[in-house]
Amino acid sequence: MLSKSEAAEAVRRAKVRTGVTWAQLAEAVGKPLAWTTAALLGQHPMREEEATTAAALLELGDDAVLAFQLQPTRGALDAAVPVDPTIYRLYEVVQVYGPTIKELIHEQCGDGIMSAINFRLDVRRVPDPAGDRVVVTLDGKYLPYQW
Template identity: 65%
Template sequence: MHSRGEAAEAVRVAKIRRNVTWELLAEAMGRPPVWATAALLGRHPLTSAEAQAAGSLLGLEPEVVQALQLPPVRDDASGTFPADPTLYRFYEVLRLYGPALKELIHEQCGDGIMSAVNFRLDVRRVPDPAGDRVVVVLDGKFLPYQW
């Protein structure tokens, strides 16, 4: 049996070997691209059908397909910031703009939080004369605090 981490690495290797895109995998799984990518990297549970669809497209061993269905690992408990520049930038954005986002959510919606469970996420590239832009949309349900 493989771990979720080993299964994720097997997915990444097979994806390159077979020249398969995340978009194509998501389509085969019947899921949005960001969700499917996160799931195949170990952040969400896959149903048997989703794991089989990805496994078939990637030519994964049955043990890897089975490992994709294990409970997810959603956090790095180290408490440190990632060294990868792309991931670090998201931490940087939240450190810089997090308090402002919180204030705006409270002002516009009331006392509560944005759900990360009832949540949608999209990433796209937008051409721009000054250099292409990366647009990330976080779309979470508002959850008012219950007192």
């Protein structure tokens, strides 16, 4: 049986081999793009039907179907400070703007946090005359602290 991390690597290889995109997988599975991508990279469990659909599209076997359904251990970084340039830049954004985001959440919403459980994510490319932009939207439910 494949582990979730082995299944994630199998997905990445199968995407190259088959030419299937994350968007095509999300459409076939019937889930949002970011959720489907995270699930197939090992961060969410899939229902059997979703796992079977994704595995078929990627030409993967029953081991992958089972791995996609496993409950994950969430958090995908191998080190406290990421070394991949794209992931590091997101880490850098949180280092620089994290305190600002926290202050603005508290000022606008009160003493609480943004949920990463009741959460939506969107990533899109936006044309710009000075060079295309990447827009990342983090959309988490506000959870007030209960005292």
